[in-house]
Amino acid sequence: MLLGSLCQQLRPAWHLQAPPSSDTCACPFREVATSGPLHWSNRQQPQSKCHKRQRRSPGSVASLPFTDPRNESLITQDLDHDDDEPTTSHQIARPEAGLPDRIGFLGAGKMGEALIRGFLASGVSIPSNLSASVRNAERQRSLSMLGIQIFGSATDGGAAEIAANSDIIIIGVKPQQAENVLSALAPYVRPDHLIISIAAGIRISSIESLLPEATRVVRVMPNTPCLIREAASAYVLGNSATPLDASRTFALMRSVGVAVTVEERLMDAVTGLSGSGPAYVFLMIEALADGAVSVGLPRDKALFLAAQTVVGAARMVLEGGGNGGIAHPALLKDHVASPAGTTIAGIAELEACGVRSAFMRAVKAAARRSEELT
Numbered sequence: 001m002l003l004g005s006l007c008q009q010l011r012p013a014w015h016l017q018a019p020p021s022s023d024t025c026a027c028p029f030r031e032v033a034t035s036g037p038l039h040w041s042n043r044q045q046p047q048s049k050c051h052k053r054q055r056r057s058p059g060s061v062a063s064l065p066f067t068d069p070r071n072e073s074l075i076t077q078d079l080d081h082d083d084d085e086p087t088t089s090h091q092i093a094r095p096e097a098g099l100p101d102r103i104g105f106l107g108a109g110k111m112g113e114a115l116i117r118g119f120l121a122s123g124v125s126i127p128s129n130l131s132a133s134v135r136n137a138e139r140q141r142s143l144s145m146l147g148i149q150i151f152g153s154a155t156d157g158g159a160a161e162i163a164a165n166s167d168i169i170i171i172g173v174k175p176q177q178a179e180n181v182l183s184a185l186a187p188y189v190r191p192d193h194l195i196i197s198i199a200a201g202i203r204i205s206s207i208e209s210l211l212p213e214a215t216r217v218v219r220v221m222p223n224t225p226c227l228i229r230e231a232a233s234a235y236v237l238g239n240s241a242t243p244l245d246a247s248r249t250f251a252l253m254r255s256v257g258v259a260v261t262v263e264e265r266l267m268d269a270v271t272g273l274s275g276s277g278p279a280y281v282f283l284m285i286e287a288l289a290d291g292a293v294s295v296g297l298p299r300d301k302a303l304f305l306a307a308q309t310v311v312g313a314a315r316m317v318l319e320g321g322g323n324g325g326i327a328h329p330a331l332l333k334d335h336v337a338s339p340a341g342t343t344i345a346g347i348a349e350l351e352a353c354g355v356r357s358a359f360m361r362a363v364k365a366a367a368r369r370s371e372e373l374t
């Protein structure tokens with residue numbers, strides 16, 4: 001099922017939101033440290049300047065003793081926009097022409113559609129600047145409803161159309177289809193194009209070898225929460241990509257969530273963690289809800305509470321360290337588990353089932369599979 005329609009079905013539950021509690025300031029997602037080149041998205045927890053976050057609350061725990069990726073200087077040339085303002089199509093721009101980037105997708109399935117919808121929702125792009133090469137008639141119809149321009153199959157003229165109408169070209173086909181699509185694109189690539197590949201496992205060197213010399217390539221590993229602007233993405237620059245290309249990529253991915261740079265050798269690990277990770281968490285939410293249903297909770301409430309529990313726990317890790325740091329999950333876990341209480345009984349079962357090792361094995365298996373896709 002396509003993400004858009006799935007979200008429509010789940011929307012009523014997602015829209016139920018508790019008001020901020022009295023000691024939870026509504027501003028942490030608004031006020032952002034603006035010193036240094038990294039301006040964090042209003043969706044991420046910054047080095048907060050929120051008055052309520054200056055002091056550590058009694059329940060907060062120590063930050064992990066490593067650099068918070070949110071404080072890294074990820075890029076050297078940010079687009080210098082105010083994170084309190086919604087990103088607009090004018091803020092991600094073709095530097096040469098001072099115009100908004102036109103973004104074309106070669107293949108727009110589940111991940112491509114999540115990106116398109118995220119870019120539109122964030123305002124980083126507008127329908128008239130987006131296009132997609134789509135070979136399936138039903139998908140052509142459903143994507144055209146978004147108001148974007150649709151071209152046919154990439155290997156049947158679509159690549160040429162996308163190249164002619166785009167500044168940034170996103171390779172959104174399956175890894176196994178990437179070689180054919182890149183070969184179809186190659187004759188139409190211009191020096192001003194930026195090629196962004198989201199294909200799992202496909203190395204930058206492979207992409208560059210199929211395109212004209214000095215083509216500017218960036219490899220990105222996003223995840224499907226792009227759709228709701230909660231993605232965790234990583235990216236790495238190709239040999240000819242410029243700092244401005246890094247800025248453009250960062251601005252795009254930041255508009256739909258968080259984004260960090262990694263060395264390319266770590267992209268398989270990223271793929272096993274955040275690329276594939278939403279599926280592990282969906283499975284976990286489903287299983288948690290099943291457990292609650294098995295002891296009598298109605299399905300709808302079980303699913304709702306399970307999903308919100310994951311959101312709340314994740315946000316405590318991201319926000320609970322004080323001073324914008326990341327909290328250690330083990331300490332947060334200890335705060336939940338009372339001596340001889342309910343939680344430790346549950347944790348004992350998880351440990352007996354090897355859940356910790358299961359998650360580690362899942363990430364490693366997915367990373368290995370990404371390596372194989374090369």
Ligand SMILES: NC(=O)C1=CN([C@@H]2O[C@H](COP(=O)(O)OP(=O)(O)OC[C@H]3O[C@@H](n4cnc5c(N)ncnc54)[C@H](OP(=O)(O)O)[C@@H]3O)[C@@H](O)[C@H]2O)C=CC1
Binds near residue numbers: 108109134223
């Ligand atoms: N799904 C995810 O969570 C993530 C995926 N990725 C990467 O994103 C890429 C896409 O994955 P995903 O969206 O899941 O896969 P999908 O199969 O949903 O999307 C790929 C799309 O490409 C289309 N396509 C294939 N060949 C052509 C062609 N010649 N011309 C035009 N369109 C074509 C397919 O059309 P058709 O339906 O006709 O086959 C399909 O719609 C993959 O490389 C994957 O590794 C990265 C991060 C996360």
Ligand SMILES: O=C(O)[C@@H]1CCC=N1
Binds near residue numbers: 200275
């Ligand atoms: O399962 C896959 O191969 C893709 C890549 C990362 C997430 N989904």
